[in-house]
Amino acid sequence: MASAPSKLYSDDVSLVVVLLDTNPFFWSSSSLSFSQFLTHVLAFLNAILTLNQLNQVVVIATGYNSCDYVYDSSSTGNQSVGNGRMPSLCATLLQNLEEFMNKDEQLGKQEPEGRIACSLLSGSLSMALCYIQRVFRSGLLHPQPRILCLQGSPDGPEQYVAIMNAIFSAQRSM
Amino acid sequence: MTNSERKRLNGEAEEEEEDEDDNLNGGLEAWERSYADDRSWEALQEDESGFLRPIDNSAFYHAQYRRRLRDRSLVATTARIQKGLIRYLYIVIDLSRAAAEMDFRPSRMAVVAKRVEAFVREFFDQNPLSQIGLVTVKDGVANCLTDLGGSPEAHIKVLMGKLGCSGDSSLQNALDLVQGLLSQIPSYGHREVLILYSALSTCDPGDIMETIQKCKESKIRCSVIGLSAEMFICKHLCQDTGGSYSVALDESHFKELIMEHAPPPPAIAEFAIANLIKMGFPQRAGEGSISICSCHKEVKVGVGYTCPRCKARVCELPTDCHICGLQLVSSPHLARSYHHLFPIAPFDEVTPLCLNDPRNRSRSTCFGCQQSLLSSGNKPGLCVACPKCKKHFCLECDIYIHESLHNCPGCESLRHSNPIVANEG
Numbered sequence: 342m343a344s345a346p347s348k349l350y351s352d353d354v355s356l357v358v359v360l361l362d363t364n365p366f367f368w369s370s371s372s373l374s375f376s377q378f379l380t381h382v383l384a385f386l387n388a389i390l391t392l393n394q395l396n397q398v399v400v401i402a403t404g405y406n407s408c409d410y411v412y413d414s415s416s417t418g419n420q421s422v423g424n425g426r427m428p429s430l431c432a433t434l435l436q437n438l439e440e441f442m443n444k445d446e447q448l449g450k451q452e453p454e455g456r457i458a459c460s461l462l463s464g465s466l467s468m469a470l471c472y473i474q475r476v477f478r479s480g481l482l483h484p485q486p487r488i489l490c491l492q493g494s495p496d497g498p499e500q501y502v503a504i505m506n507a508i509f510s511a512q513r514s515m
Numbered sequence: 516m517t518n519s520e521r522k523r524l525n526g527e528a529e530e531e532e533e534d535e536d537d538n539l540n541g542g543l544e545a546w547e548r549s550y551a552d553d554r555s556w557e558a559l560q561e562d563e564s565g566f567l568r569p570i571d572n573s574a575f576y577h578a579q580y581r582r583r584l585r586d587r588s589l590v591a592t593t594a595r596i597q598k599g600l601i602r603y604l605y606i607v608i609d610l611s612r613a614a615a616e617m618d619f620r621p622s623r624m625a626v627v628a629k630r631v632e633a634f635v636r637e638f639f640d641q642n643p644l645s646q647i648g649l650v651t652v653k654d655g656v657a658n659c660l661t662d663l664g665g666s667p668e669a670h671i672k673v674l675m676g677k678l679g680c681s682g683d684s685s686l687q688n689a690l691d692l693v694q695g696l697l698s699q700i701p702s703y704g705h706r707e708v709l710i711l712y713s714a715l716s717t718c719d720p721g722d723i724m725e726t727i728q729k730c731k732e733s734k735i736r737c738s739v740i741g742l743s744a745e746m747f748i749c750k751h752l753c754q755d756t757g758g759s760y761s762v763a764l765d766e767s768h769f770k771e772l773i774m775e776h777a778p779p780p781p782a783i784a785e786f787a788i789a790n791l792i793k794m795g796f797p798q799r800a801g802e803g804s805i806s807i808c809s810c811h812k813e814v815k816v817g818v819g820y821t822c823p824r825c826k827a828r829v830c831e832l833p834t835d836c837h838i839c840g841l842q843l844v845s846s847p848h849l850a851r852s853y854h855h856l857f858p859i860a861p862f863d864e865v866t867p868l869c870l871n872d873p874r875n876r877s878r879s880t881c882f883g884c885q886q887s888l889l890s891s892g893n894k895p896g897l898c899v900a901c902p903k904c905k906k907h908f909c910l911e912c913d914i915y916i917h918e919s920l921h922n923c924p925g926c927e928s929l930r931h932s933n934p935i936v937a938n939e940g
Contacts, residue, residue: 406930
């Protein structure tokens with residue numbers, strides 16, 4: 342399943358998959374507020390998309406009860422200009438994120454006993470790796486993929502095996 | 516042969532000319548037959564406007580993958596099968612004169628060396644706690660090429676060196692040598708031999724049935740991959756010792772067959788006694804610390820690991836400490852073997868009718884890679900679904916998840932309150 346790095350582009354073209362931790366139990370007790378965090382992340386995503394026209398960004402939200410894709414810069418619906426007040430990147434991402442958080446909350450509201458509960462990093466890592474495999478399949482001219490995990494919640498011991506499997510698979514695809 | 520020589524001198528090779536010439540002469544070479552019989556140009560099709568339709572390989576690869584899965588699961592159903600993770604495997608390479616045959620390009624021996632190198636890497640990737648040794652059979656005598664070791668580089672270096680072929684092959688000598696070498700390993704390890712046999716005969720000094728009986732008593736699992744034809748003695752050996760026997764049809768088939776031996780086979784419980792194994796988890800030596808390493812007997816600065824029992828320095832893991840004999844591993848090595856113990860269930864194929872259901876609007880994309888599951892014209896294409904979390908995946912994700920990732924993204928994205936072990940029940 343390995344793919345040789347694509348040197349067909351003369352400049353650095355990258356695909357960045359960002360895994361956002363949206364665990365409400367962590368963010369409620371963090372010194373950095375979630376909105377400040379999101380401001381920084383949106384500025385970072387904009388910077389990546391500005392660096393090169395062919396760069397792609399995918400955002401996957403790591404929730405407490407579920408994980409889902411929140412934004413994909415290469416899907417055609419997201420290329421539009423925006424509603425005038427905010428660029429379309431921010432508008433789509435925030436809207437999808439809000440829908441995701443509502444759905445996540447509906448799935449289960451039990452408080453974790455003791456310390457802060459972990460978010461489902463193994464799920465979003467697995468989804469990111471599947472997406473990257475799809476990018477490898479798209480032919481020789483593909484951007485260089487990488488994953489950025491923005492994780493604040495502590496590690497859950499029940500996810501150890503799954504996260505190690507994801508790490509070994511990523512090592513093999515390099 | 517003059518036709519082929521002329522063609523090589525001219526440098527041009529039109530496929531039709533080759534076929535006609537050789538058909539006129541009779542007797543095609545094996546590689547020429549692949550053009551004459553396969554006729555891959557006939558698989559191309561044109562669509563309505565006259566453009567070439569791309570050949571759909573994905574369904575073919577998926578069918579191949581499902582067949583592999585079915586073959587493996589004939590032995591092991593979703594029930595837990597005990598597997599031997601600490602394997603001591605000897606690879607016996609036949610370097611008799613039959614290995615110089617050219618029916619595998621450039622020669623059988625070169626193809627075997629290349630594939631064994633890939634196999635060694637894959638083996639250590641899937642079984643980091645195991646060890647491999649190499650044995651060759653030449654002129655009727657079996658020689659140990661490399662000792663049992665846990666590092667792939669030592670074996671690969673020897674394989675890339677010059678390996679001549681001559682003489683006869685001897686199955687009994689090889690088995691005797693391997694049996695002697697494997698008698699020294701600890702009782703918790705699984706003993707295995709993989710014989711890559713090119714010859715059609717064996718020159719033995721004694722009764723090979725006795726040797727096979729001794730191997731059976733020493734609990735060595737012998738498997739053979741033949742390169743020429745099926746031999747009764749190999750089949751008998753494999754059946755008696757519980758191994759697998761297969762004969763390669765061509766190079767790609769050989770590659771498939773040898774890679775099948777990389778994942779751990781189902782273990783017979785009596786072969787290796789399950790008991791507690793002492794292992795050390797060494798710390799990395801501090802930056803700038805200077806000591807003499809016990810494997811190379813040289814002064815090394817910084818890099819290396821310190822044995823927790825005797826404080827000797829070793830350069831790489833996994834290995835056995837050279838001073839006190841403790842098996843030294845690091846936790847990722849153990850973690851690499853977990854997917855053998857906690858396999859994910861194969862995904863079920865989904866009938867395309869379900870996708871048209873309006874309630875399943877969100878099911879029209881693959882959960883893992885977000886690829887649309889509808890083929891051209893909004894018709895539902897082939898997809899699979901996980902039996903536990905019921906999420907839909909495309910065929911390529913199915914192959915990737917089962918062969919490389921070993922996590923179902925759908926199951927991992929659902930919060931389960933029970934730990935993994937209880938969940939699999």
